Amino acid sequence: xxxxxxxxxxxxxxxxxxxxxxxxxxxxxxxxxLGRVTDAEDVVQEAWLRWSGADREAVREPRGYxxxxxxRLAIDRLRQVQARHESYVGPWLPEPIATxxxxxxxxxxxxxxxxxxxxxxxxxxxxxxxxxxxxxxVLREAFGFPYGEIAAALDRTEAAVRQLAGRARRHVGTxxxxxxxxxxxxxxxxxxxxxxxxxxxxxxxxxxxxPGARLVGDTDGKSKAPLRIMETADKIARFLVAVGxxxxxxSELVFTELNGGFxxxxxxxxxxxxxxxxxxxDGRIQAVYIMRNPDKLTHxxxxxxxxxxx
Numbered sequence: 001x002x003x004x005x006x007x008x009x010x011x012x013x014x015x016x017x018x019x020x021x022x023x024x025x026x027x028x029x030x031x032x033x034l035g036r037v038t039d040a041e042d043v044v045q046e047a048w049l050r051w052s053g054a055d056r057e058a059v060r061e062p063r064g065y066x067x068x069x070x071x072r073l074a075i076d077r078l079r080q081v082q083a084r085h086e087s088y089v090g091p092w093l094p095e096p097i098a099t100x101x102x103x104x105x106x107x108x109x110x111x112x113x114x115x116x117x118x119x120x121x122x123x124x125x126x127x128x129x130x131x132x133x134x135x136x137x138v139l140r141e142a143f144g145f146p147y148g149e150i151a152a153a154l155d156r157t158e159a160a161v162r163q164l165a166g167r168a169r170r171h172v173g174t175x176x177x178x179x180x181x182x183x184x185x186x187x188x189x190x191x192x193x194x195x196x197x198x199x200x201x202x203x204x205x206x207x208x209x210x211p212g213a214r215l216v217g218d219t220d221g222k223s224k225a226p227l228r229i230m231e232t233a234d235k236i237a238r239f240l241v242a243v244g245x246x247x248x249x250x251s252e253l254v255f256t257e258l259n260g261g262f263x264x265x266x267x268x269x270x271x272x273x274x275x276x277x278x279x280x281x282d283g284r285i286q287a288v289y290i291m292r293n294p295d296k297l298t299h300x301x302x303x304x305x306x307x308x309x310x
Contacts, residue, residue: 018062019051025063025143026070028118032138033074033131035094035123037299039081043073068153071139075131085127089221091229093289094123095296096258096275098303115260117142120289121279123259125175129168136161137168177286179279186262186280187255193278193285194253194264197244202237209233210284223273223292236288254303265297267304272297 026047030040047070059065085092099118116122117138126134135154139145147165151158189208196204215236217225224243230236252267263277275297279287291297 015052015056019048019066022063022066026066029067029070029138029143030074031097032117032123032126032142033071033134034078034081035127036081037095037097039077043070043077046073064149064152071135071153075135078131078134089219090227091216091218093216093218093291094120096263096277096291096300098300099257099260114142118260120259120277121177121179121287122172125172128175129171133164133168136164137172140165141169177279179281179286183262185283186278189280189285190262190264190278197240200241200244202241205237205240206233208285209236210282210286213285213287215239215288215290217290218293218296220293220295222294225290225292252304254305256303265300265303270304272300275300
C-alpha cells in the first residue's frame with residue numbers, strides 16, 4: 001500500500017512539474033486567443049484539470065498535448081465571450097497585461113515578435129478573425145509552431161491550416177496599424193504626452209499627436225471616458241486639455257511595461273484607476289488607449305510599489 005501511494009505521489013509530482021514547465025506558454029496562447037487575463041487563467045486551469053486526469057503514459061509529447069488542450073478550450077471560450085462583446089458599452093479593448101519581454105527574452109528579434117503579438121493594436125485586429133483563424137495565427141505567428149502541429153491541435157488537415165494561416169495573415173496585415181517598439185522613444189513620448197495633458201498644453205499635444213490619431217477608451221460604462229472612438233489630433237488634444245487638469249485623490253503614477261510596450265498606470269487610493277498606452281510611428285503618437293473599466297484593471301494592483309494595493 002505504501003509503495004503504491006509513493007508511486008501515485010511521484011506521478012502527481014511529475015505531472016505538476018511538466019505542467020508548470022509549460023504554463024507560461026499555455027497562458028501566452030490563451031491570452032492572445034481571448035484578450036482577457038481572467039479568461040486565459042480559467043482556460044489554463046481547465047487545461048490543468050484535463051492534464052491531471054489524463055492517461056499521461058499514453059502522451060508522447062506533453063508540450064503538444066497541452067497546447068492542443070489549451071487551444072481547443074480557448075476556442076470554446078472565445079465563442080462564448082464574443083457574445084458578451086455585443087452588449088458591451090462603448091469601445092472594447094483587450095485586458096492590459098504586465099509583460100517583461102525586455103528582461104525575459106534576450107533575443108531582440110524574438111522579443112519584437114512577442115511584443116507585437118500581444119500589443120493592444122494587434123489584439124484588437126485579432127478580434128475580427130474567426131476563432132479558428134485566430135488560433136492558427138497565434139500559434140504560427142506568435143509562437144512559430146509548425147503547420148503540422150497546428151493541424152493536430154485543431155484536428156484539421158495541414159492544407160486547411162495553411163489556408164487559414166494565409167487568410168488570417170492577409171487580414172491582419174491590411175488592418176494592423178504600423179507602430180514602432182523602440183522603448184526609449186515610447187517612454188519619452190508617453191512622459192511628454194502626460195505632462196502636456198496634465199498641464200493643459202494644447203500646442204504640445206498637437207505636436208505629439210499624428211494628424212489622424214485615434215483615442216480609444218474602454219469603460220463598459222463603469223467609468224468616465226469617451227463612449228466612441230475619438231479621431232483627429234485636434235479633437236483629442238482639446239478633449240485632453242478639458243479633462244486632463246482634474247485631480248485624482250491620493251493618486252500615484254506607475255510607469256511599467258504593458259502588452260509589450262511602455263505604459264502608465266494611475267492608482268487612486270491604492271487601486272488601479274487608469275491604464276494608458278500609446279502606439280507610436282514616425283516619431284508621433286498614432287493611437288491613445290485608455291483603459292478605465294475597473295474589472296479589467298484589478299490584476300494590475302500588484303504593480304503598485306510597496307504593496308499598498310488592496
